[in-house]
Amino acid sequence: MRILIAPDSFKGTLTAPAAAAAIADGWRTRRPDDDLDLCPLSDGGDGLLEVVGATGGWSWQRATVEDPARRLVTARWLRRGDAVVVETAEACGLHLLAEDERTPTRWSTYGVGQLLQAAATDGAGEVYLGLGGSGTSDGGIGLLAALGADLRDGDGRPVGADGARDLARVATARPATSARWRALDLVVVSDVTTPLLDAARVFGPQKGATATDVVSLTAGLRRLADAVETGFDLPGLRERPGTGAAGGLGFALAALGARIVDGARHVADLVGLRERLAAADLVIVGEGRLDATSLQGKVVGATVAMAEELGVPLAAVVGRADLRPAGFAALEEASPGGPGTDPAADLRSAAARLAECASRPRKA
Numbered sequence: 001m002r003i004l005i006a007p008d009s010f011k012g013t014l015t016a017p018a019a020a021a022a023i024a025d026g027w028r029t030r031r032p033d034d035d036l037d038l039c040p041l042s043d044g045g046d047g048l049l050e051v052v053g054a055t056g057g058w059s060w061q062r063a064t065v066e067d068p069a070r071r072l073v074t075a076r077w078l079r080r081g082d083a084v085v086v087e088t089a090e091a092c093g094l095h096l097l098a099e100d101e102r103t104p105t106r107w108s109t110y111g112v113g114q115l116l117q118a119a120a121t122d123g124a125g126e127v128y129l130g131l132g133g134s135g136t137s138d139g140g141i142g143l144l145a146a147l148g149a150d151l152r153d154g155d156g157r158p159v160g161a162d163g164a165r166d167l168a169r170v171a172t173a174r175p176a177t178s179a180r181w182r183a184l185d186l187v188v189v190s191d192v193t194t195p196l197l198d199a200a201r202v203f204g205p206q207k208g209a210t211a212t213d214v215v216s217l218t219a220g221l222r223r224l225a226d227a228v229e230t231g232f233d234l235p236g237l238r239e240r241p242g243t244g245a246a247g248g249l250g251f252a253l254a255a256l257g258a259r260i261v262d263g264a265r266h267v268a269d270l271v272g273l274r275e276r277l278a279a280a281d282l283v284i285v286g287e288g289r290l291d292a293t294s295l296q297g298k299v300v301g302a303t304v305a306m307a308e309e310l311g312v313p314l315a316a317v318v319g320r321a322d323l324r325p326a327g328f329a330a331l332e333e334a335s336p337g338g339p340g341t342d343p344a345a346d347l348r349s350a351a352a353r354l355a356e357c358a359s360r361p362r363k364a
Contacts, residue, residue, distance in 0.1 A: 001358070003027065004276055004312075006039040007286030008299035010319055013343040015047045016040030017054050019286055022344040023317050026351025027284075031358065039276055041299045044189030044263030045132020049087045053078055055271045058085070063118035067096040068107035068135050068163070075115045082125035085270075087132075088246055091115045094135035094207060102208030104137035104200075105217060108163025109249055113146025120184060128270070129253060130263070131190040131246035135207050137200055137217050138163035139224045140252020141170065147256070148176030151227070167220025173231035175255075186258035189266050191298065192245035196221055196237075199244030207247070221248055228255050264302040274306060282329070283307050284315045284354070286347075288339075290331075291322040315358075317350045319343075330357045 005027070007019040014022065020038040027036065042051040052058060058078040067073045075090035089095070091111035094102065120127050136142070145151055145160030152172050153159050159166040194202050200209060200217035209217065225238040232255050237243065242260035243251035250260055268274070277283060285300045295301040300316075307314050308327060316331045319339065324331055334350035335343065 001031070001281045002035045002037065002279060004037045004039055004280035004283040006041055006273065006283055006303050007317070008041050008043070009047050010286070010288040010343065010347070013288065013319070013339045014347065015050055016042055017047075017050050018344065019347060022347040023284060023286060023351040026348035027355045029348075029352045030355035037276055037280065039271060039273060041264070041271065041273070041303065042130070042267050043132070043191040043299050044130040044267060045191070046089060048130035048132075048189065048267065049076060049078055049085060049090075051267065052085050052270055061119065063115060065091045065114040065118070066108070066111035068092050068109075068111070069097065069101065070108060070110060073111070075111070077115065077119040079119070079124070082123055083128070084119045084124045084126065085128045085130070086115060086119050087130045088112045088115070088249060089133035092134045092136045092246070092249070094133055097135045102135060103213070104135065104204060104207045104209050104247060105164050105213050107136045107138065108142035108161065109136050109138050109140055109252070110142035110146045110161050110163060112140075112249065113143040116143070117147065124184065126185045126187065128187045128189050128266075129258070131188060131192065131249055134246040134249060136163060136249070137204050137207060137209065137247035138167060139196065139199070139221045139248030140250075140255075141166055141224055143249065143252045144173070144255070147181060148178060150174040150176075164217065164220065167217070167224055170224055170227050173224075173227040175232050182257040186253060186256060187266070188242065188245070188250055188253050188258045188260040189263045190242055190245045190250065190260060191263040192250070193241040194244035195239050195241060196225055196243040196248050196251040199248045202244065203247060225251070264299045268302055268306065273303065274310070277307055277310050277312050280312055282313050282315060282358070284317060284351075286317045288319040289322065290316065290318040290320070295325065315354055317347060317354055330354055
């Protein structure tokens with residue numbers, strides 16, 4: 001049998017490539033002769049680079065940029081021909097901040113602008129930007145400043161580089177004099193549909209924002225939206241779905257002409273999921289927790305819909321299952337009581353049990 005192993009990450013425990021490898025290892029203990037195709041997936045958030053890079057043919061690139069607190073860090077991106085894949089969390093990720101630093105009213109996406117500048121040099125044509133895992137809520141004002149936008153306060157002084165701290169001061173905004181960014185095909189890969197002015201309320205608390213912080217951030221994002229929509233001649237941009245992604249970073253990228261696309265489906269295209277599904281006898285999906293939201297546009301849902309369309313049987317290995325979809329031939333839970341001390345071992349064991357089900361003779 002040809003088995004396609006196509007999991008999402010298991011949040012907080014295993015990346016998608018690590019989950020795919022663990023499932024494959026467990027499956028091989030019971031069915032060593034099967035042909036396994038490992039196809040880890042992402043919705044454009046954390047782990048996008050590893051998922052796309054695992055398909056082969058991409059080269060890893062690195063640059064020194066600023067983190068949310070404007071300290072120097074090394075950020076990575078991928079390149080193949082004139083196509084570039086950037087994970088914005090490499091420069092503004094929550095993982096770059098210590099627990100006691102998680103206060104999004106202080107931080108900037110300036111380093112994301114630097115990362116985009118570095119990644120989009122030397123003939124890049126298509127730039128895919130994965131949003132997710134950010135520790136910032138500055139509406140992308142830092143990114144805009146890094147890319148040359150003219151942002152000023154009421155007294156005509158430049159603002160923006162300090163990110164969220166400058167939101168309360170911004171009064172006017174003008175695009176960069178260079179049209180370079182609008183000449184690029186910028187594609188924001190995200191599963192977030194939140195508009196800009198809901199960003200602080202929906203995502204701020206996950207990044208350490210207090211109730212008071214949410215109010216001040218929302219006021220600052222509204223002020224930024226007033227300036228950008230007027231100065232860039234983009235009325236109503238704040239209401240566009242996805243502009244609230246990554247603390248409003250989607251808003252700034254949309255102001256530069258970026259298209260915001262469905263993350264799970266676009267990553268599926270990048271990794272050739274449809275073609276790999278068509279060649280499979282069975283597809284195994286997986287994620288940390290299978291629940292009612294899993295089949296509503298997330299990675300698992302997009303894969304299930306495509307498999308059903310192609311007539312490919314479905315199975316799943318998940319951390320915990322809060323529902324058991326009728327269309328699945330089999331499903332195994334790796335850690336129904338919560339992640340153990342060795343999540344990869346739990347996943348291997350669950351995959352081995354799943355393989356045993358596939359090995360049993362079917363009743364006539």
